[in-house]
Amino acid sequence: MSEVIKSTERDAYYEKISGDCLTPLWSVMSKLVTSVPGSGCIPYLWDYPSARKHLMEAGKLITAKEAERRVLILENPGFRGQSKITSSLYGGLQLVNPGEIAPAHRHTQTALRFVMEGEGAYTVVAGEKTKMSVGDMVITPNWAWHDHRNESDQPMIWLDGLDIPLVQFLDTSFAEMHDKDRQMLSRSEGDSMARYGEGMLPVGHTRKSLVSPIFNYPYDRTREALESMRKQNQWDPCHGLKMQYINPTSGDYAMPTMAAFMQLITKDMETETYRSTDATVMVAVEGSGTTTIQGQAFQWQPKDIFVIPSWCTVSHKVEEDAMLFSYSDRPVQQKLGLWREMRSAQKDG
Numbered sequence: 001m002s003e004v005i006k007s008t009e010r011d012a013y014y015e016k017i018s019g020d021c022l023t024p025l026w027s028v029m030s031k032l033v034t035s036v037p038g039s040g041c042i043p044y045l046w047d048y049p050s051a052r053k054h055l056m057e058a059g060k061l062i063t064a065k066e067a068e069r070r071v072l073i074l075e076n077p078g079f080r081g082q083s084k085i086t087s088s089l090y091g092g093l094q095l096v097n098p099g100e101i102a103p104a105h106r107h108t109q110t111a112l113r114f115v116m117e118g119e120g121a122y123t124v125v126a127g128e129k130t131k132m133s134v135g136d137m138v139i140t141p142n143w144a145w146h147d148h149r150n151e152s153d154q155p156m157i158w159l160d161g162l163d164i165p166l167v168q169f170l171d172t173s174f175a176e177m178h179d180k181d182r183q184m185l186s187r188s189e190g191d192s193m194a195r196y197g198e199g200m201l202p203v204g205h206t207r208k209s210l211v212s213p214i215f216n217y218p219y220d221r222t223r224e225a226l227e228s229m230r231k232q233n234q235w236d237p238c239h240g241l242k243m244q245y246i247n248p249t250s251g252d253y254a255m256p257t258m259a260a261f262m263q264l265i266t267k268d269m270e271t272e273t274y275r276s277t278d279a280t281v282m283v284a285v286e287g288s289g290t291t292t293i294q295g296q297a298f299q300w301q302p303k304d305i306f307v308i309p310s311w312c313t314v315s316h317k318v319e320e321d322a323m324l325f326s327y328s329d330r331p332v333q334q335k336l337g338l339w340r341e342m343r344s345a346q347k348d349g
């Protein structure tokens, strides 16, 4: 897209029509329709020990109940003040201390929780409780009541991923508090996993729901799947072994607005360069390595969190067998026919 030549006559004209809330397209077109994506989202890494230190300090400053949710927002340096980790997604680290409760509420934003630390606290979603362990991926569907309770003796920390900027962009945010801190339990623990998480469905089940009826994807099962798959030795040169969390009623992503993935990259593997249009938040679950994003190297250790902006080249070099969790807005892009990917061997376009 070419730039248009400036002149005093043209500037005077732009100034004149500006008063009537009119803007000439030709003066802004090259910023609107770019040859490649570029939003201002910046590659960045949060090192877990220092983020954790700040979060634990917040634990002394405010209770989970007073804060409603005691969270430090992971704000992309390109989007300070906007509560975004990418253009369309939100990320934050949440702390629930022993004995605390994060009171029940619901909203049109969808959430995922990726458990970073602790064992035994639980979240209640739509009347069913689930215990949270490190590496579990727990989802809270749009408009489902949810509260978190920590009756264990250790602090629980998890990463929240929400579609807040996307919902904000569409002007579709609604929220309400429950009249009680704790919602009533209406289903027995483990019920949704039994019905939907065993590669089976209740007989007669035909409805394809938009969001997965499984709401806890436990890490021990995810990990075991990837460990079993490695025996086959079929590595993707860009991804190692990469799985996506799915909705068993439809085969689609677990949530309509966010995709979540877990991948295994083996020791000494250096992945081939890859890029895709869905800006991605990654968590190093296990292992250590270096990820090069658009030429910039980011070294990571377990629990570090980093962002890969849209269309930035990415390759991983792993020192110790690594499990990487990630989430992005890929389902939205794919439904709209906008998603693109490119492997290093492919030509652009």
Ligand code: 1HN
Residues within 6 Å of the ligand: 069, 071, 092, 094, 102, 107, 109, 111, 146, 148, 160, 162, 164
């Ligand atoms: C929310 O409901 C949670 O339920 C966490 O844990 C973070 C950020 C913005 C809006 C709602 C939670 C949130 C949130």
